[in-house]
Amino acid sequence: MAGLDPSPERPAEREAGARGRLAEGQARVVAALVARGEVPAGFDPARMAVQAASLVAKRRAVVARLRPDLREIAGAGYAREFAAYAAARTEPPTGYRADAEDFARWLRKRHPQSRWRRWIRRLSP
Template sequence: MSRADLAARQAELLRALLASGPPPAGFDASRLRVEASVLRRKHGRVLAYQRPELAEALGERFGPLFAEFNSARPKRDTERSGAYADEFVTWLIAGGHLPKPRRGLVSRLRRR
């Protein structure tokens, strides 16, 4: 298998795991769904660690809200985590899950 073929297969697997893409040939779809679910929960925990003020503001609602956001808008395989977190904050504010921040708070919730 050439490097280009291997890179294409790896990208296909990442899309299946991180962005709800179709399972690549040779992979069990049900196992990929389980692994994708685990990775999404892990990403939520990492985001909570990276943005503790956001996790604190949401409390126990953080996990369910992140799962809702992530199911409607999965992270792209090439997307930076910080940009994805910013989009989550925007979604939370637009949905009324967080109050519209005062000036200065936006920069603390959205760090680049």
């Protein structure tokens, strides 16, 4: 029979392939949003940048609620400090509590001799 593929793909194999492609595409989108990865084809880079900034703002707000001492330490520079911290990471930690503790460690390393010294000594190891 002309035109038939001699090794037709079974429906389960097709589905597994489609799921794999979907997972790869989702991973590229997540990397673009949280790890400064390349914006996948078909996505508006400006909108992706807005969404990525929104996700950092959400993380920053949650960390401030979990660790108000960090917000107090940074004062008016809190948003700037958190943005620098987030930009220095290739991916956020798993969970907001881990994010808060990592931010505390990052602040201590970044400002070991700063005006925050008495506060920073009390932060997580």
